Amino acid sequence: MNVLEVSSLEKRYKEKLAVKDISFQLKGGACTALLGPNGAGKTTTLNMLAGLIKPTAGKIMAPDSPDDIREMIGYLPQYPAFFEWMTGKEFLIFSGEISGMKKENAERRTEELIALVGLEEGKNRKVGQYSGGMKQRLGIAQALIHKPKLIILDEPVSALDPFGRREVLDLLKTLKKETTILFSTHILNDAEQICEDVLFLHEGVLIEQGAIQEVKARHHKLRLTLHFN
Numbered sequence: 001m002n003v004l005e006v007s008s009l010e011k012r013y014k015e016k017l018a019v020k021d022i023s024f025q026l027k028g029g030a031c032t033a034l035l036g037p038n039g040a041g042k043t044t045t046l047n048m049l050a051g052l053i054k055p056t057a058g059k060i061m062a063p064d065s066p067d068d069i070r071e072m073i074g075y076l077p078q079y080p081a082f083f084e085w086m087t088g089k090e091f092l093i094f095s096g097e098i099s100g101m102k103k104e105n106a107e108r109r110t111e112e113l114i115a116l117v118g119l120e121e122g123k124n125r126k127v128g129q130y131s132g133g134m135k136q137r138l139g140i141a142q143a144l145i146h147k148p149k150l151i152i153l154d155e156p157v158s159a160l161d162p163f164g165r166r167e168v169l170d171l172l173k174t175l176k177k178e179t180t181i182l183f184s185t186h187i188l189n190d191a192e193q194i195c196e197d198v199l200f201l202h203e204g205v206l207i208e209q210g211a212i213q214e215v216k217a218r219h220h221k222l223r224l225t226l227h228f229n
């Protein structure tokens with residue numbers, strides 16, 4: 001069953017056509033990497049899926065949740081904003097409450113998520129004292145607070161040092177058991193470690209999609225051409 005079906009999606013910013021007529025489906029339970037170099041249109045695509053910006057044309061459908069696409073998605077933007085004076089635990093409870101949960105439910109879900117993302121030790125520390133990797137794990141927990149069917153993560157490891165990167169990639173592997181994942185990156189190696197499927201954007205055009213290994217075999221020269229590592 002597809003959790004999301006995207007058809008002929010486009011985004012124009014004045015004269016710039018940033019995303020050009022892209023169509024794809026996301027299979028439930030799968031991990032899909034949205035791959036592409038800087039400026040390819042990844043953030044624009046993800047922002048449209050998350051309902052943050054309006055497409056210029058095209059459709060986004062959720063066959064299983066036609067009326068509440070936004071509610072079925074958890075989103076971690078590329079530059080997430082946190083209330084740094086709160087502790088991690090306070091921040092997650094607050095996030096649950098503003099998404100409509102009763103306080104006791106938000107507290108229960110927060111404890112589950114703290115264990116899931118491995119923030120037990122830091123949960124009572126102020127978010128402002130967190131490392132980059134801890135902040136990303138907190139952001140992932142926040143995206144999961146309302147048990148979404150799909151989480152969308154915009155370059156969740158790009159700004160991290162190798163240690164933080166490893167931690168977050170390992171967490172994403174674990175999360176595959178919980179939910180469907182779509183995440184963007186410009187590093188093929190990150191995608192290969194956790195995802196089966198890939199969407200390959202280049203200058204706003206979806207030039208490839210499918211199983212990563214098949215796409216790689218078809219485009220074995222692409223890594224060199226586009227400077228992927």
Ligand code: ATP
Nearest residue numbers: 013016018036037038039040041042043044045186
């Ligand atoms: P990166 O890896 O650098 O984050 P990206 O693949 O996420 O890049 P986008 O941020 O979606 O790419 O940008 C796609 C294109 O659209 C770029 O040429 C960018 O300059 C342009 N663009 C993005 N947002 C706007 C905007 N608000 N107004 C005008 N042009 C924009």
